[in-house]
Amino acid sequence: MPEPQSTRRAVIVEDNDDIRGLLVQIVSGQGFETVEAATGSEGLDLVRAGGADLITLDLNLPDMDGIEVCRRVREFSDAYLLMITARADELHRLEGLETGADDYISKPFSPRELAARITALFRRPRTQPAAVVPGEDEQRRAAEVQRSLLPSEPLLLDGYEIGGNCRPARSVGGDFFDWYPTPDGLQLTLADAMGKGMGAALIAATVRAVLRSSAGQADLDAAFRGAGRELERDLEQSGSFATVFHARLDARRARLDYVDAGHGLGLYLAGGNVSRLPSGGPPVGALPGSTWRSHSVELAPGEGVLVASDGLLDAFGSVPEAIAAVREAAAQEATAQGACDAVLRLAGTDAAADDVTAVMVRRTADGPAPA
């Protein structure tokens, strides 16, 4: 039996009413006074206002990522923090991450297991943060953070399938891909920041964040122009630039609108043929004040768009050769993910090579027609 300590306060952050109720019941049973929040921001407010000895935190909250909540909590609280995830495979990913959480548990959990974890947490002395992080460790953590910025879950969209893969040349790199659902379908990005290593990775993270924040704007050209202006300021400072392929899929119309900012490797795969999608302007940050033109491509059943980063080209003598190889490799693969994996294999595994990344959205050949 745990020692009851009447003053201990727990903040339960969980958006699902049933699970929250269950958590409250279990944690109260451990002698805590409990308060509840259904969103990350409410949870933060509760911890800020009344303090906490224990926080249980759901990873997937409606308003913000649990990792972000965790990070913010750590700015002002050293409460024991137990992260709760919906999936066991996320657990593995989280355990490698420096999130600031003390322990993780995945749903479904048994009341007994949760109670045992809490008891174990309070047996642990509060550890001091590591004073100095050696360079190698920092690199490893940077790589983990960067990996955590890639989409971790498949995006399920009726009538389409999507895949992506990214391999940095060093522990971190300037390439990334990103996707997320939108009311009409999905938004998809592949970008390549100038250079390699940590500097490029920082720029890549900025590009990702700015493009994500542009998703709410209805007009793609205006959204990209706005994001471009925003990024130019940062990129100008560092004398850098990023090539970007940024697209929005309207699932019902089977239409992909995209902006290619100096990227040049957007490939339209249709019935065994491949063609390069036209560019809409220079890389972002290369020439301040640039404008970009969006284009559209209609996807018939079985057709798709695959975007690769220029790391692919290192293994080939010319762009046409590389594109022909992608066409052949993609034709062998049944899924978008398989095609992306195959593109990474084409690029070879030379450690000294560039970052290489591929992302693909494909309309399924035989699936249900887009709703």
Next chain:
Amino acid sequence: MQFTVERLPDYAEVNGVGKLNMVAAPKLREVVADVVAHGSNHVVVNMAGTDFMDSSGLGALIGCLKLARQAGGDLRIANVQPQVQMVLELTSMHRVLTPYQSVEAAFSNG
């Protein structure tokens, strides 16, 4: 990568031999900054000996172009090799950094 500079009446010619990559990029910036600082704001980068350029190299060329333009001049490139040409076209930068057939042709139209 080794750079040499030749000052001519109408422009300065910068020659680079080797790979224009992450290592060489800052050197090129330095060389061109020096050229511009000494009064030559018209610069031709002769790329006959540059068999490879990566994104950092392209970044350096763009930086040098800005530098020359800020000084009221321009930077042009000549004798571009196939891989460099590919990078320029892929990034749509050939519209701004248009390759010229020869160093002499770069500023022949003023």
